[in-house]
Amino acid sequence: MVASSFLRKCLTTLAGLLLLSFGSLAASQIEDQTEQFFRSGHTNNWAVLVCTSRFWFNYRHVANTLSVYRSVKRLGIPDSHIVLMLADDMACNPRNPKPATVFSHKNMELNVYGDDVEVDYRSYEVTVENFLRVLTGRIPPSTPRSKRLLSDDRSNILIYMTGHGGNGFLKFQDSEEITNIELADAFEQMWQKRRYNELLFIIDTCQGASMYERFYSPNIMALASSQVGEDSLSHQPDPAIGVHLMDRYTFYVLEFLEEINPASQTNMNDLFQVCPKSLCVSTPGHRTDLFQRDPKNVLITDFFGSVRKVEITTETIRLQPDLGNMESRYKKEWMDEELMEPLKYAEQLPVAQIIHQEVTGHQMLARW
Amino acid sequence: MAAALPLVLFVLLLLGPVGRGHAEPPRDSLREELVITPLPSGDVAATFQFRTRWDSELQREEVSHYRLFPKALGQLISKYSLRELHLSFTQGFWRTRYWGPPFLQAPSGAELWVWFQDTVTDVDKSWKELSNVLSGIFCASLNFIDSTNTVTPTASFKPLGLANGTDHNFLRYAVLPREVVCTENLTPWKKLLPCSSKAGLSVLLKADRLFHTSYHSQAVHIRPVCRNARCTSVSWELRQTLSVVFDAFVTGQGKKDWSLFRMFSRTLTEPCPLASESRVYVDITGYNQDNETLEVTPPPTTTYQDVILGARKTYAVYDLLDTAVINNSRNLNLQLKWKSPPESEAPPVPFLHAQRYVSGYGLQNGKLNTLLYNTHPHRAFPVLLLDTVPWHLRLYVHTLTITSKGKDNKPSYVHYQPAQDRLQPHLLEMLIQLPANSATKVSIQFERALLKWTEYTPDPNHGFYVRYPVSDSSSYFVRLYTEPLLVNLPTPDFSMPYNVICLTCTVVAVCYGSFYNLLTRTFHIEEPSTGGLAKRLANLIRRARGVPPL
Numbered sequence: 001m002v003a004s005s006f007l008r009k010c011l012t013t014l015a016g017l018l019l020l021s022f023g024s025l026a027a028s029q030i031e032d033q034t035e036q037f038f039r040s041g042h043t044n045n046w047a048v049l050v051c052t053s054r055f056w057f058n059y060r061h062v063a064n065t066l067s068v069y070r071s072v073k074r075l076g077i078p079d080s081h082i083v084l085m086l087a088d089d090m091a092c093n094p095r096n097p098k099p100a101t102v103f104s105h106k107n108m109e110l111n112v113y114g115d116d117v118e119v120d121y122r123s124y125e126v127t128v129e130n131f132l133r134v135l136t137g138r139i140p141p142s143t144p145r146s147k148r149l150l151s152d153d154r155s156n157i158l159i160y161m162t163g164h165g166g167n168g169f170l171k172f173q174d175s176e177e178i179t180n181i182e183l184a185d186a187f188e189q190m191w192q193k194r195r196y197n198e199l200l201f202i203i204d205t206c207q208g209a210s211m212y213e214r215f216y217s218p219n220i221m222a223l224a225s226s227q228v229g230e231d232s233l234s235h236q237p238d239p240a241i242g243v244h245l246m247d248r249y250t251f252y253v254l255e256f257l258e259e260i261n262p263a264s265q266t267n268m269n270d271l272f273q274v275c276p277k278s279l280c281v282s283t284p285g286h287r288t289d290l291f292q293r294d295p296k297n298v299l300i301t302d303f304f305g306s307v308r309k310v311e312i313t314t315e316t317i318r319l320q321p322d323l324g325n326m327e328s329r330y331k332k333e334w335m336d337e338e339l340m341e342p343l344k345y346a347e348q349l350p351v352a353q354i355i356h357q358e359v360t361g362h363q364m365l366a367r368w
Numbered sequence: 369m370a371a372a373l374p375l376v377l378f379v380l381l382l383l384g385p386v387g388r389g390h391a392e393p394p395r396d397s398l399r400e401e402l403v404i405t406p407l408p409s410g411d412v413a414a415t416f417q418f419r420t421r422w423d424s425e426l427q428r429e430e431v432s433h434y435r436l437f438p439k440a441l442g443q444l445i446s447k448y449s450l451r452e453l454h455l456s457f458t459q460g461f462w463r464t465r466y467w468g469p470p471f472l473q474a475p476s477g478a479e480l481w482v483w484f485q486d487t488v489t490d491v492d493k494s495w496k497e498l499s500n501v502l503s504g505i506f507c508a509s510l511n512f513i514d515s516t517n518t519v520t521p522t523a524s525f526k527p528l529g530l531a532n533g534t535d536h537n538f539l540r541y542a543v544l545p546r547e548v549v550c551t552e553n554l555t556p557w558k559k560l561l562p563c564s565s566k567a568g569l570s571v572l573l574k575a576d577r578l579f580h581t582s583y584h585s586q587a588v589h590i591r592p593v594c595r596n597a598r599c600t601s602v603s604w605e606l607r608q609t610l611s612v613v614f615d616a617f618v619t620g621q622g623k624k625d626w627s628l629f630r631m632f633s634r635t636l637t638e639p640c641p642l643a644s645e646s647r648v649y650v651d652i653t654g655y656n657q658d659n660e661t662l663e664v665t666p667p668p669t670t671t672y673q674d675v676i677l678g679a680r681k682t683y684a685v686y687d688l689l690d691t692a693v694i695n696n697s698r699n700l701n702l703q704l705k706w707k708s709p710p711e712s713e714a715p716p717v718p719f720l721h722a723q724r725y726v727s728g729y730g731l732q733n734g735k736l737n738t739l740l741y742n743t744h745p746h747r748a749f750p751v752l753l754l755d756t757v758p759w760h761l762r763l764y765v766h767t768l769t770i771t772s773k774g775k776d777n778k779p780s781y782v783h784y785q786p787a788q789d790r791l792q793p794h795l796l797e798m799l800i801q802l803p804a805n806s807a808t809k810v811s812i813q814f815e816r817a818l819l820k821w822t823e824y825t826p827d828p829n830h831g832f833y834v835r836y837p838v839s840d841s842s843s844y845f846v847r848l849y850t851e852p853l854l855v856n857l858p859t860p861d862f863s864m865p866y867n868v869i870c871l872t873c874t875v876v877a878v879c880y881g882s883f884y885n886l887l888t889r890t891f892h893i894e895e896p897s898t899g900g901l902a903k904r905l906a907n908l909i910r911r912a913r914g915v916p917p918l
Contacts, residue, residue: 054826092459092550092579100551100579115575118507119552124825125509142497143511144504173826175862342599346531348845351750354523354799355780 042156042197045306046149047072047082050131052163052172054088059102059243060234062090064162064204064250066112067104071257072158075305083134083149085121087163087173097240104246104254106238120147128178135159136189153194158202158303162250165205167228168213184214191217198291200303204250206231209285221268221291221298225249225275226282233281248280262305268295396422396436398562399645400569403683404626406651406704408716409466410616411582412626416569418561420606423595436642437606438560440505441590445604448494449485451538452527455502456587459549459579460613461851464721469677472609474585475835475849478508478547483527484538495540507552509544516759518542519795522783524754529591530602543756545833545852549584551575557586560608568640568688569648572632573610583613627703636700639688646688650702653681665703669693677846678719719744720751720802724850728813731858736763736834737811738850742802750780753810755796757834759787760817760857763794770800772808777801789817816857828859 049072051065069084091100091113102113121130133139134149151157163170169177190196201222203211208224215222225232225247234244235251246254252275260266272286272295288295301307347353398420405413422437434442444450456474464470480499484491495518503510522536554575558565565573578584589607614631616624629635639646649672650664668684669692675681686693686702694700721741728734736757742749757763765784770777781799785792802808831854907917 089548089550092548098576098580100575111576113551115551116555117552118555120504120507122507122552123509123546123548124512142500144501146504146507175826343530343532343594343602344599345529346526346534348526348528349750349752350526351780351799354752357523357781 041154042302043154043308044151045077045081045156045158045303046151047077047158047160048085048134048149049082050085050126050159050161050163052087052126052161052170054173056088056090056093056095057243058088058163059090059241060246061162062086062088063102063104063112063246065160066102066117067246067250067254068160068202068257069117070112070114071254071260072304075257075260075301076262077304077306079118080146081306082118083121083147084117084119085126085131085134086119087123087126089123095242103238103241104251106236106245108238108240118146124173126173128172128176128182131172131178132182132186135186135195137193137195149195151195154197155195156198156200156303157196158200160202160204161211162204162247165203165207165211167207167210170203170205170211180211180214183211184216187215187220188217191219198302202253204232204247208232212287215287215290218290219292220287221295222287223271224285225280227285230282249275249282249284252279257300257304260300260304262301262307264299264301266300268298268300271300395424396420398436398640398643400640400643401645401647401649402569402572403471403649404651404702404704406624406626407467407613410624411467412614412616412631413467413470413583414612414614414631415471416573416608416610418570418608420562420608421593421603422606423601423603425602436562437604441560441588441606444498444501445590448498449488450482450498450590451485451531451592452483452529453480453590454482454528454587455480455506455589456585457506457508457547457549457553458583458585460581460583460585462583462585462613462849464718464848467613468716469718469846470611471677472585472587472611473847473849474587475543475545476852477543477545477833477835478510478549479541479543480510480513481525481539481541483531484540486533486535486538488538491538491540499542506556508547510547512544513542515792516790517544517756517793519756519785519793521754521795521797523781523797523799524752527591528589529593529605530599541756543835545835549586550579554578554586557588557608557610560588560606562642563640567638568643568646569636570640571637572628572634574633577632578610578612581612582615583611585612586610625703625705627701629701636688636694637698638694643689648686648688648702649683650686650704651681652684652704653679661707663705663707665705666693666700679716717743720749720846720848722848722850724853726853726855731816731856733813733815734761734855735811735813736761736853737809740800740802740808740810742804742806742808744804746804748804749802751800751802753796753798753800755794757787757794757796757814758832759789759791759793760819760832761794761834761855762787762815762817763796764813764815765796767813768796768810769812770798770808770810772803772806777803777808816855818858821860821862824859824862828857828862830854831856 047069049065049069051061053061065084065086069082072082073079090096091102098108100113101108101111104110104112121134134147137149139148149157161170163172165171168181169179171177187199187201190199196219198219199221201212201215201220203223204225205211207226207228207230209227212220212222212224213228226249233248235246235248237244253271256271256274268288272284275284277283291298299307398418400418401416403415403417405415407413420436422442424431424437431442431446441453444453456479458474458476458479461476462470462473480502482495482498484494488494492515496514499510499513502508519541520536520539521541525539525541526534554573558570558573561570563570565571587607587609589605589609591605591607592602593605595601595603614626636648650668652662652664652671664684666686668686669690670685670687672683672685673680674683686700688694688700719742721743723739723741725737726734727737738753738755740751740753763786765786770779777800779798779800781797783795783797785795787794796812798810800808800810834853834855835849903918910917
């Protein structure tokens with residue numbers, strides 16, 4: 001009797017121990033799975049960087065956009081995945097004392113323009129219509145590839161906008177505006193067409209927080225340089241160039257990004273702390289309620305860099321050269337070309353021919 | 369020699385299946401050159417030319433192996449059935465009177481002219497798509513080329529390459545004078561070069577030096593050329609040229625000496641391994657062996673003399689593929705020092721130059737004038753003038769006058785295509801004989817149009833550009849461009865709609881609103897309430913019952 005109860009007790013404790021071990025194993029597996037779930041599921045990165053201001057005294061907006069462009073390129077996103085829109089040309093502006101340069105730090109320390117820059121939309125092409133067409137993908141069919149945002153449902157997109165703005169709108173080139181409602185609707189169109197996996201929206205304008213108030217699509221995280229009712233201020237002027245070089249918020253974001261390399265594990269919470277009120281004078285804001293993951297699990301390189309997950313395989317793959325096709329083609333070309341009669345160059349100014357030439361079709365011919 | 373070549377290749381092909389390791393002889397070649405010319409005004413002009421020649425039939429779409437010829441341009445040629453393509457981006461203006469005639473002339477802004485093959489059915493559609501594709505390749509706003517700035521010249525812009533017939537219906541020409549040229553146009557241009565900017569002459573192409581110049585022009589020219597002396601087969605030639613003029617005062621601190629390092633902040637290190645020729649030519653025409661006016665270091669191994677643009681010139685030649693030139697230090701910094709200061713002679717006046725200006729006053733009318741100078745003492749030249757004026761300047765062709773030496777000058781050929789509002793620009797082509805030692809003035813009156821308010825650019829007070837090339841023939845063919853004109857159109861005050869709305873709404877609210885209120889408002893006399901709490905309670909109950917209160 002006692003033995004059976006003792007046995008039963010042993011069995012139950014054994015069963016309990018086994019269950020516990022299984023439970024812990026299952027828990028760790030679940031933990032792994034949840035961690036996998038919260039790691040980003042993106043496979044490619046895109047960036048849309050927009051500067052909306054024209055004229056020489058808005059030099060700082062172009063410098064803002066170029067500094068983000070430079071960081072994003074440095075961290076790995078190639079030019080083919082960046083859509084850069086600059087509303088005016090500052091580098092080769094006749095008022096620029098150092099042509100082909102755009103500086104972000106005074107005393108000309110850092111040239112953010114560089115030697116290898118590709119601007120996709122420039123000057124008069126930066127309009128609200130073109131911007132919305134790029135985002136939503138409704139572009140005329142003859143648009144070249146470099147001007148398109150060819151993202152898919154596994155793309156993480158960084159959208160950076162800077163310029164002059166107000167409560168609920170952003171001014172494009174001093175002639176038109178985009179409102180926060182239009183922007184929110186554009187993002188919703190992108191979500192419906194599955195054009196992004198996650199989206200990070202950064203805006204550096206006056207009253208920037210008003211631009212992200214109306215977003216309603218999932219997986220969007222937004223940062224702004226100032227709250228509604230506040231102005232974003234510029235950083236420092238350069239006496240040699242004569243204008244303010246950068247805005248404060250983007251200046252400190254640039255300094256923060258200069259510390260990041262493709263392998264860094266810094267997360268978004270650090271980016272939220274980038275510019276406290278003592279440095280920025282305005283209060284930067286952010287919005288994460290539409291974002292599914294916790295910002296502390298989101299790496300900076302998820303949006304600013306282009307970190308690829310690479311699988312290394314040890315198989316050998318043999319490539320067969322296709323020589324037969326090449327040879328038959330060369331033979332055909334060589335045989336055909338010798339049959340033509342000799343060609344000659346055209347005379348550039350055949351005076352006699354021009355005087356006696358007949359103009360065909362609908363063109364008028366004025367006779368003296 | 370030429371006949372032996374295909375035979376040799378046949379033999380190689382026969383051996384092909386037996387020995388798979390045989391490499392095909394390269395069918396493309398690259399030749400790069402740099403010409404440095406000191407200009408009469410003390411500035412220095414540097415012209416780069418990269419020629420890639422490819423023996424291939426690009427019209428067939430099966431071409432898939434590109435070696436030196438860039439794939440982006442090769443695919444353009446086959447997709448749009450191009451015969452010739454000429455695209456240039458220029459910042460600044462070549463001052464012919466101070467600098468002499470240029471090697472390559474280009475108008476300010478962007479210029480694109482294309483000859484299509486005879487097989488193209490819809491030329492305008494291909495033209496539009498081509499300009500869009502090029503705007504993507506070169507990061508330029510070439511997509512603004514549309515029917516309002518495209519013309520089809522009937523006598524100028526003959527093909528520069530091989531041509532069977534010249535039906536001008538397959539030619540399209542457009543100019544964007546407002547186009548800005550900056551590093552983003554240079555970057556893709558450099559990427560088309562076989563050695564990119566890593567080796568050869570292209571290491572000198574650094575944007576911060578190239579744009580700190582008085583004149584910067586880069587161009588891409590594609591045309592078919594003869595493959596052999598008999599010209600029975602065709603090769604494609606891609607010519608990429610870049611011309612810059614360095615200002616003596618900005619780069620040289622006032623001294624006329626120059627060196628490669630001072631101009632480009634780089635020196636030459638090695639030739640491009642893919643180039644079959646890589647040479648630097650330095651103009652030493654002022655060099656006189658007895659007087660020693662100038663000194664070039666390192667001393668050249670060979671010199672070359674020729675008649676260029678009507679003048680006899682001597683060049684010092686540095687061949688980068690010659691191992692003696694690039695020695696062990698792998699650093700070639702060409703320098704030129706003037707021993708005795710050059711005689712400050714008046715710059716040689718070019719025999720042909722042109723000038724253009726707008727006269728008149730006010731924002732309604734004006735007059736376009738072009739002055740063509742022929743400074744040759746006894747020779748007359750025929751000149752073909754091409755004028756494209758945007759539609760918003762309405763030309764009055766009956767006021768067109770051409771005078772030389774005070775007398776009327778009748779053109780031997782005139783072609784005029786009037787503009788259609790918002791559809792096409794004016795096109796005026798004239799063949800004029802310029803008498804010797806004269807100035808010919810071509811003038812035409814115009815009226816400025818008022819645009820719709822949505823058609824103005826975001827900065828309308830800058831003005832609108834008008835432009836115009838001139839071409840000429842003599843013993844050698846020269847094409848000249850005049851300076852771009854900036855014309856102000858009557859610009860509305862864009863803040864007026866806001867002002868009008870504010871003012872009108874204020875007037876309506878104050879005047880009409882108060883009048884309306886006076887008419888429609890009814891007035892009730894209200895008695896002051898007396899009585900205490902009991903009366904108020906009673907009134908409440910009476911109101912609830914619907915009975916008039918006390």
